[in-house]
Amino acid sequence: MARRTERMQRLASRAVQIGFLLALFVLWYLATNVWDVNHLLLPNPVAVWQQFLDVLRSGAYLPDLRVTASEFVAAFALAITSGSIVGYFVSRSRYLIRVFEPLFAGIFSVPIILFLPLYVLFFGLGMESKIALGATISFFPITLATIAGFGNVDRTLVTAARSMGASDYQMFRYVLVPAALPVIMGGLRIGFTIALLSILGSETIASLAGLGHHIVELAEDMDMSRMFAYIVFVVAMVALLNFAVSYLEARGRRHR
Amino acid sequence: MSLAQTPHPSTAHPASADPGLDSRRRRNERRAAPIRAFLLRHPGVVRLGVVILILLVWEIAARWFMDPLFISPPSRVFSSLGALWDTSGVPAALRITFFELAVAFAISVAIGLVVGLAIGLQPFARRSLMPIVLLAYGLPQITILPLFILFFGIGPASKIAFGVTHGVFPIVITIVAGVQNLKPILLTSARSMGASRWQTFRYVIFPHMIPSFFAGMRLGMSGVLLGVLLAELYVSTAGIGYFTQMFTENFDPTKLFGLITTLAAMAILLNEIVRRAENRFSRWR
Amino acid sequence: MSAGNVAVCIKNVSHQFGEAGEAQHVRALADTSLDIARGELLCLIGPSGCGKSTLLNIVGGLLPPTAGSVEVSGRALRGPVPREISFVFQESALFPWNTVIDNVRLGMLFQGVAQAERDKRAKRALEAVGLADFADHYPGQLSGGMRQRAALARALSLETGILLMDEPFGALDEQTRMILGEDLSVLLARAEKTIVFVTHSLGEAVFLADRVAVFSARPGTIKKIIDVDEPHPRKPSFVTSEKFTALRNELYALLHDEIRKAVLESASARGGDGRGNG
Numbered sequence: 125m126a127r128r129t130e131r132m133q134r135l136a137s138r139a140v141q142i143g144f145l146l147a148l149f150v151l152w153y154l155a156t157n158v159w160d161v162n163h164l165l166l167p168n169p170v171a172v173w174q175q176f177l178d179v180l181r182s183g184a185y186l187p188d189l190r191v192t193a194s195e196f197v198a199a200f201a202l203a204i205t206s207g208s209i210v211g212y213f214v215s216r217s218r219y220l221i222r223v224f225e226p227l228f229a230g231i232f233s234v235p236i237i238l239f240l241p242l243y244v245l246f247f248g249l250g251m252e253s254k255i256a257l258g259a260t261i262s263f264f265p266i267t268l269a270t271i272a273g274f275g276n277v278d279r280t281l282v283t284a285a286r287s288m289g290a291s292d293y294q295m296f297r298y299v300l301v302p303a304a305l306p307v308i309m310g311g312l313r314i315g316f317t318i319a320l321l322s323i324l325g326s327e328t329i330a331s332l333a334g335l336g337h338h339i340v341e342l343a344e345d346m347d348m349s350r351m352f353a354y355i356v357f358v359v360a361m362v363a364l365l366n367f368a369v370s371y372l373e374a375r376g377r378r379h380r
Numbered sequence: 381m382s383l384a385q386t387p388h389p390s391t392a393h394p395a396s397a398d399p400g401l402d403s404r405r406r407r408n409e410r411r412a413a414p415i416r417a418f419l420l421r422h423p424g425v426v427r428l429g430v431v432i433l434i435l436l437v438w439e440i441a442a443r444w445f446m447d448p449l450f451i452s453p454p455s456r457v458f459s460s461l462g463a464l465w466d467t468s469g470v471p472a473a474l475r476i477t478f479f480e481l482a483v484a485f486a487i488s489v490a491i492g493l494v495v496g497l498a499i500g501l502q503p504f505a506r507r508s509l510m511p512i513v514l515l516a517y518g519l520p521q522i523t524i525l526p527l528f529i530l531f532f533g534i535g536p537a538s539k540i541a542f543g544v545t546h547g548v549f550p551i552v553i554t555i556v557a558g559v560q561n562l563k564p565i566l567l568t569s570a571r572s573m574g575a576s577r578w579q580t581f582r583y584v585i586f587p588h589m590i591p592s593f594f595a596g597m598r599l600g601m602s603g604v605l606l607g608v609l610l611a612e613l614y615v616s617t618a619g620i621g622y623f624t625q626m627f628t629e630n631f632d633p634t635k636l637f638g639l640i641t642t643l644a645a646m647a648i649l650l651n652e653i654v655r656r657a658e659n660r661f662s663r664w665r
Numbered sequence: 666m667s668a669g670n671v672a673v674c675i676k677n678v679s680h681q682f683g684e685a686g687e688a689q690h691v692r693a694l695a696d697t698s699l700d701i702a703r704g705e706l707l708c709l710i711g712p713s714g715c716g717k718s719t720l721l722n723i724v725g726g727l728l729p730p731t732a733g734s735v736e737v738s739g740r741a742l743r744g745p746v747p748r749e750i751s752f753v754f755q756e757s758a759l760f761p762w763n764t765v766i767d768n769v770r771l772g773m774l775f776q777g778v779a780q781a782e783r784d785k786r787a788k789r790a791l792e793a794v795g796l797a798d799f800a801d802h803y804p805g806q807l808s809g810g811m812r813q814r815a816a817l818a819r820a821l822s823l824e825t826g827i828l829l830m831d832e833p834f835g836a837l838d839e840q841t842r843m844i845l846g847e848d849l850s851v852l853l854a855r856a857e858k859t860i861v862f863v864t865h866s867l868g869e870a871v872f873l874a875d876r877v878a879v880f881s882a883r884p885g886t887i888k889k890i891i892d893v894d895e896p897h898p899r900k901p902s903f904v905t906s907e908k909f910t911a912l913r914n915e916l917y918a919l920l921h922d923e924i925r926k927a928v929l930e931s932a933s934a935r936g937g938d939g940r941g942n943g
Contacts, residue, residue: 133504133507134507136504136508137504137507137508138508140508140509141508141509141511141512144508144509144512145512164530165530165531219420219423222423223423223426223427223430224427224430226427227427227430227431233602233647233648233651234644234647234648234651235602235605235606235609235610235647237606237609237610237613238609238613238640238643238644238647239640240613241613241624241625241627241628241636241640242633242636242637242640244628245450245627245628245631245633245636246450246451246633320520321520321522324520324522324523325522325610328522328523328525328526328610328614329610329613329614330613336522336523339523339526340526343526343527343529343530351526351527355523355524355527358520358523359519359520359523362519362520363518366518563756565754565756565757565758566758566760568727568754568758569752569754569758570775571727571745572725572727572745572747572750572751572752573745573747573751573752573772573775573776573823574745574747574748574775574776574777575775576775579774579775583760583771583774583775584760587760587762587763588760588762590762664761664762664803664805
């Protein structure tokens, strides 16, 4: 009896979730087709869908996607390299950790996107400013996680390896890195998301190209259905990326 | 007949497991240069030193090596702060931004608390609705910033709304998690002592949840800061965004940096307030 | 045992978790009947999983049995009876956000005691367990032994006729258990309560109990009840006496096979389907 009610409850929860999402869609449809909500505020879902398909088929998203993707890759790569190196060298000394960790944590507590206008002033409206800002913002969680990862390696493991004659390089490769990896991966995950969001954000606020910028353009043209289509596209892209990363993470974890 | 007590050392920790090491270390420190010893004991001072060093490098680079159109030394930024705040419209923009932050935070907390408790206390609601909350939380909200401006206009309403959508999710999620990790034995114990449903909420669930609530508020404040400031920067026809745009177009890095520093200081202040509140109310944890 | 002297009457109680045929199905307790006399200290002892904690929760009204019934002071049991039954649990059930004395006061608040009386009883209970100096400490600042003393103080302050204790010293080290056991015996000699005490420890059972109910392996039922005829409060010298050793040996003989059975069963359940999913 208990098991049957458990299964029924799970089904009921699913039903509520699906029902909720369906209700949203139905409301959206009704609002535009029956209740005459202003089409300049809320486009017809059918029109949005058609625009979405058009965007996909025509490949209109490609140039902007290329811009956003390159900015993201460059920013994230910069952040990973600088973050892991700085993080590792700080982690080597308890004293350095005590000096720098609060500093990094403190800077990170401010929304660094605030500095976007300065980056734009210095680098211009092009890709460089987005890459620089994305790298700057993403640097901090990666560095902090690297410091935490290497700094909290179980001393017993280090002692054991040293007692077996491990060289410095072997210690690094076979003890420190595997031990620190889970925490560092967590930081990379956060850095990944933050870099992506900051790129999209800076494109929205001050840019000449990229997916974020395109959405703003469409908003300024009041091309609502196409704008919604692009929003759906970007959300889908981000979701796909997150899925891919989660999948890789899970696979990596299974091998531990 | 009094009963024996098992004495228990308080939570104070001994200086080290080896008292000899302590005195040896102290002797070594005294022998080393007194300055070095002082610095070793006070990393905060070194940290300050690092910050000052960075400011110095920036000062030198900006003054003699870089184009004053693009970068301004900190000394100039600092001395021009007064001029910045006298610039017509800037104090008003700053005040409105602060107002937006406060209102967005208050609304986020109110909605977050109510929704968080409603979902957290009812297991069925939690199982059905939490996945939806998490789904919404994972969406890149920045993509709909232009929509918010279209819907709510360029005034404070859109900034507040965007701040609320960023701030409300961490609060709901933290509160639900807080209610979740209440040890079942505590509920059983209350039930065994005859607590009514209201008493269980008031004396068991609610006090347990307070630290999580404050942690959620800390995250919520970060979210609100992000949302409001993003919206402000986006709108270039009024508010902060107008001035950042103007200072950028006029190649006035001094005023631009001054403005941003002021906003950063505001953010730090607000974050600090919430953080202190959290520490005060989580002492039993 | 005359009817007026029976505090708790357990009639053919059995309990299972989950439905027959399901993965989570557990027959925790087989047909068990027992009369608990007013004022006696009864120990329930048995191998892991034999259902003694389940029986305790049923007697306390926290768990309705799947079969059978329980009567407390002549009335059928339908739920917790905070005015007559109080608990001490194994894990710390003190509210960590309240001080020790607030924890004690809170129990009485739930029970419905007036405020002045709450303060009076709380102070008295903390003195009885020796924690008067720690009234304003938080549970997180106390050792395990002191936390359980506080839990005991809370239960005592409720001034119920029946006290149910579920391995209250289970999480403590042997030396603390010894001290607390002696102190408990002194305390309860004065208190005149009916106490049901679940334990794993043979020595603890013999030292504290008037009667010891020995359980078989799962599904548990009472295998035998042993009488311990020794006046309260039990002195430390009792532990080294011949009577104590004989009783303890008797318990050991009864339990040893049951314990082996229980370990075998849990090991096979864990080895499980051979796929390493246990």
